[in-house]
Each structure stands twice: as C-alpha cells, then as structure tokens.
Amino acid sequence: MQARDRIGDRYELTYPIGRGGMGQVWAGYDERLDRPVAVKFLRQMEVPENERETAVKRFRREARAVARLDHPGVPVVHDLGEHGDDLFIVMQLVPGMMLADLVAEQERLSVGQAASIAAQVCTVLAAAHAGSLVHRDLKPQNLMITPAGVVKVLDFGVAALIGPAEASRLTATGHTLGTPAYIAPEQAAGDAVGPAADLYAVGCILFEMLVGHPPYEGKTALDMLRQHMHSSVPVVTEHRSDVPDDLAHLLFCLLAKGPADRPAAAAEVAELLLPFAVPLPGSAGRAQAGASGSIGGARGGEVAERARRRPPQDLAVLHARAQELAEEERFAQAAEVLEQALEQAMGGSEPPDPRVVPLRIDLANLRMLAGNYRQARRDFEALAHGLERSEGDPDLAQHCRQQADVCAAELGEEAQTSTDTSLG
Structure with a gap:
C-alpha cells in the first residue's frame, strides 16, 4: 500500500498509522462523503497458509460484530470489502x-x-x-x-x-x-x-x-x-x-x-x-x-508501530493538492491538506509570518465549505483580530469579520467579535 492508493473505488489512503503481523492500518478519506476514515487491512499473503481461512473468517466476523456494537466508546464501522488479495474494514478515524x-x-x-x-x-x-x-x-x-x-x-x-x-x-x-x-x-x-x-x-x-x-x-x-x-x-x-x-x-x-x-x-x-x-x-x-483500529495478528499479536503524523511534504505540492481536492468538492480533505501546509509554512514561529495569511484565509474558507462552521468562525475572527492589531489590510479584516458572521448565522448564533484570539 502507498499514499494516494484508492480502495473500494472511494477511499483514498493518506498515511500509515499502524502495522501488525497480518497487515496495516492507514488513515484515509472517503471521497464520496468527504470525511476522514481509518482503513484496516488483512493481507492474506502475510498469513500462514494453514491459518488463512480462519483469519479471513475472523476478520469478517470482526467487522460485523463491531458494527453491531452501537456505543459512543467504540469506533464506528463504515464498510467491509476486498482489494486484490486483501480484505479491508473502513472505520471511524479517532x-x-x-x-x-x-x-x-x-x-x-x-x-x-x-x-x-x-x-x-x-x-x-x-x-x-x-x-x-x-x-x-x-x-x-x-x-x-x-x-x-x-x-x-x-x-x-x-x-x-x-x-x-x-x-x-x-x-x-x-x-x-x-x-x-x-x-x-x-x-x-x-x-x-x-x-x-x-x-x-x-x-x-x-x-x-x-x-x-x-x-x-x-x-x-x-x-x-x-x-x-x-x-x-x-x-x-x-x-x-x-x-x-x-x-x-x-x-x-x-x-x-x-x-x-x-x-x-x-x-x-x-x-x-x-x-x-x-x-x-x-x-x-x-x-x-x-487509528480507530489496530491490526491483531493471527496469533493475537499487537501493533508494531504507534500512530504517527504524516511525513513532511513540499509546501507547493501540498497547496496544489488542496486546490485539486477543493475543485473536486472534497472540502474537508482539502482543509486537512492545507492545514498541514500551513503548519510547515509557519514552522512554529510567533508571531506567524504574514505570508501565511492567504493560506489561513483559504483554510477558513475550506472549513466553511465543508460545513465546519464553528472552527471556520474561530479562524475568521482570529484573522480579523490579527489583521486589525497589526494594522494590516482593513478591507481584508472586514471581509473576515463578515465571513465570521456568516458562520455564526449558520450555527444559529449571534455575531460576536472575539478579542481574545490572535493571528497566531
């Protein structure tokens, strides 16, 4: 498996978060519903041949049993399928x-x-x-x-x-x-x-x-x-x-x-x-x-790797990828990619480099398009406050205030200018 692979004609893999004796767990995105998921694989070829049939049966039973376990403390199972010689379960990414x-x-x-x-x-x-x-x-x-x-x-x-x-x-x-x-x-x-x-x-x-x-x-x-x-x-x-x-x-x-x-x-x-x-x-x-699930080996082995962040990528590549996803109306995934680009561009500096302001505006807009109005409102209010404090573009600051008000309206809340946040 590798990043950008498509599974089940709708799930795009983004980065690996675990590996065990029988397969892997990947973070990914459901392209149809524009939401993050975890994709758990059973790699049949990595299972001893005399145990393969039993392992496959267990894997299918796992998906069905956990799907029936309706509790907020258990990750939701979304899908079960096959990819080549591998089986996979698609679950909530926690x-x-x-x-x-x-x-x-x-x-x-x-x-x-x-x-x-x-x-x-x-x-x-x-x-x-x-x-x-x-x-x-x-x-x-x-x-x-x-x-x-x-x-x-x-x-x-x-x-x-x-x-x-x-x-x-x-x-x-x-x-x-x-x-x-x-x-x-x-x-x-x-x-x-x-x-x-x-x-x-x-x-x-x-x-x-x-x-x-x-x-x-x-x-x-x-x-x-x-x-x-x-x-x-x-x-x-x-x-x-x-x-x-x-x-x-x-x-x-x-x-x-x-x-x-x-x-x-x-x-x-x-x-x-x-x-x-x-x-x-x-x-x-x-x-x-x-990940919402880890890989148990055919013998009950545990995951060999801890969940980890995605490896750094070129900033221009990330920005282009976010634009590509936005054009496909995969706004939540585009926002995640752009957030990663923003983290790399800022590099933890305080206050942030003014050159990242356009990236932050793009990110806020993507979150609003994805329906994440609460986070988008916070983003726009922080941007407006930072621009006003630094005597930046007043028209851009006003635009951010207006966008924050739009988000507030979508949430059924009154517009409220935040004064305790900053551009950082």
Whole structure:
C-alpha cells in the first residue's frame, strides 16, 4: 500500500498509522462523503497458509460484530470489502491521545482522571459483554482519549470473536491471546476466557494509571504470565498513599486471581468508579490523530508501530493538492491538506509570518465549505483580530469579520467579535 492508493473505488489512503503481523492500518478519506476514515487491512499473503481461512473468517466476523456494537466508546464501522488479495474494514478515524502516551508523559494520573478513564472503559465493556463480545486484549495502547475527553476502546476485534476451544488450541501451540502485562490468570493458563478477564485487564490498567507501571513486571513474557497466575495481588496504597480506601479495595478485587472473586459485571465496576471520577482535561486529547483500529495478528499479536503524523511534504505540492481536492468538492480533505501546509509554512514561529495569511484565509474558507462552521468562525475572527492589531489590510479584516458572521448565522448564533484570539 502507498499514499494516494484508492480502495473500494472511494477511499483514498493518506498515511500509515499502524502495522501488525497480518497487515496495516492507514488513515484515509472517503471521497464520496468527504470525511476522514481509518482503513484496516488483512493481507492474506502475510498469513500462514494453514491459518488463512480462519483469519479471513475472523476478520469478517470482526467487522460485523463491531458494527453491531452501537456505543459512543467504540469506533464506528463504515464498510467491509476486498482489494486484490486483501480484505479491508473502513472505520471511524479517532483523533486524540493514546492512554499509553498519556501515562508515559505524566507517569501518574490523578485519582479522578484514572477513575474517569476506567469508568468509561467499563461502560463500553458492559455493552460489549451484553452482546457476547469479550475484548481479551485491553491495554493502554488500545485506549484513545479524544479531545472531548471521551475514551474510545480500539481493536475490539480479532481476539474478541475467538471461542474457548479455539483459544485453547492457540495456547497449546504457544500462541496465548492477549498482552502479558494485562492478561488475566485464566487467560495465561489457556482456560476459558469470559467477561471477568476484561475486568482484570481494567484492574491492570487502572493500577498503571495510578502508579506509573503495571501491577506485574517481568524480564520475559513467560515470567510475567507466571506472576499473574501465582504472585500475590499488589496493594495500590503501598505505592501511592492518596488513593482512597474504597477505590483501593475495588482495584484489589479487580486483580483477584479467580474470575469468580472479581466484580460481577462491568456496569457494576463503572458505578463504583464514578464517585471518584472527574472530567478529563482537554490536554488529554491534544496529541496525534490515531487509528480507530489496530491490526491483531493471527496469533493475537499487537501493533508494531504507534500512530504517527504524516511525513513532511513540499509546501507547493501540498497547496496544489488542496486546490485539486477543493475543485473536486472534497472540502474537508482539502482543509486537512492545507492545514498541514500551513503548519510547515509557519514552522512554529510567533508571531506567524504574514505570508501565511492567504493560506489561513483559504483554510477558513475550506472549513466553511465543508460545513465546519464553528472552527471556520474561530479562524475568521482570529484573522480579523490579527489583521486589525497589526494594522494590516482593513478591507481584508472586514471581509473576515463578515465571513465570521456568516458562520455564526449558520450555527444559529449571534455575531460576536472575539478579542481574545490572535493571528497566531
């Protein structure tokens, strides 16, 4: 796969955001509906021939099962199809920050933030478990926090639809499903896995958010699996004194060795977490745009690469590409390309080079044409304020004010001149 490839006669690939044992995840655009998407591929030729038929069946089941899981914490599935020898799922592209990156950046989250994230995950699990879906591979790399503070559970897929008998066969051949740092004892032992295994993983993730590392750490995966099965349950208050006793008790129960000793249901855990939860700050979602799904290998492998930004491109090429897309009335995609061009042109300079003003006006116009009136209004108001402050072209400043008013009218809001923004 490469950038600009067209899939299913309507999806244009833009840049890769993940790779695993069986394929790739790409960011892309739906040309017909002018919206960003994630395209997840199963590359059949990369799957061992004796496992190919099973992998294809799983991939199709994943798309259908996740499409039925109607919950705001699960990325939307848009399409399923074939491209040459490959299968693909088209899903919602989720902007935000992976929980793994947030923990790496902050080391320890506040009690309120950690409780809020865990509670949101449990509401997703409650819906999934009601539909007989078990994730089996929850981990910070599969949790995305959007700029609005909504937690999205990613990769609700390949492992979720494998029955106990199939899981036992995989374990017998050394292919245990799940990630060692977050795997339930019964899962590590190759026993039947149910909703309680997901709750155990929530416990591991909650412990890591509060302490800065998972409850068990080993030099090898096998050592870690043995600790999950046989080591005593760690007490979070021994690592962090400000964790309330009731929350510490809940976490201890989530990490119980036996499934029957854990809380009975995800909804119950969410309810117990809510008293400790606080709204997530906007900074939690400020990082990269991430994929709505990752690639699970035929043996439950995890994604090898983190989501990353698109590589730099020539400014003139980007501008020409934006114009080409605008002529095709793909305004949202054109705006994204132009935004990338603008970032490169500005280079982080403060105040911005006046030569980028035409680019910013073009971007605001594209956002307005795409129906993103709120962001376009902010853009036009910032432009007008910056031009007035710098004694720039008064006619251009007035034009920007008028465009901002048009956006306000589309939003059903009164025109309101902003004075707290700048051209930067």
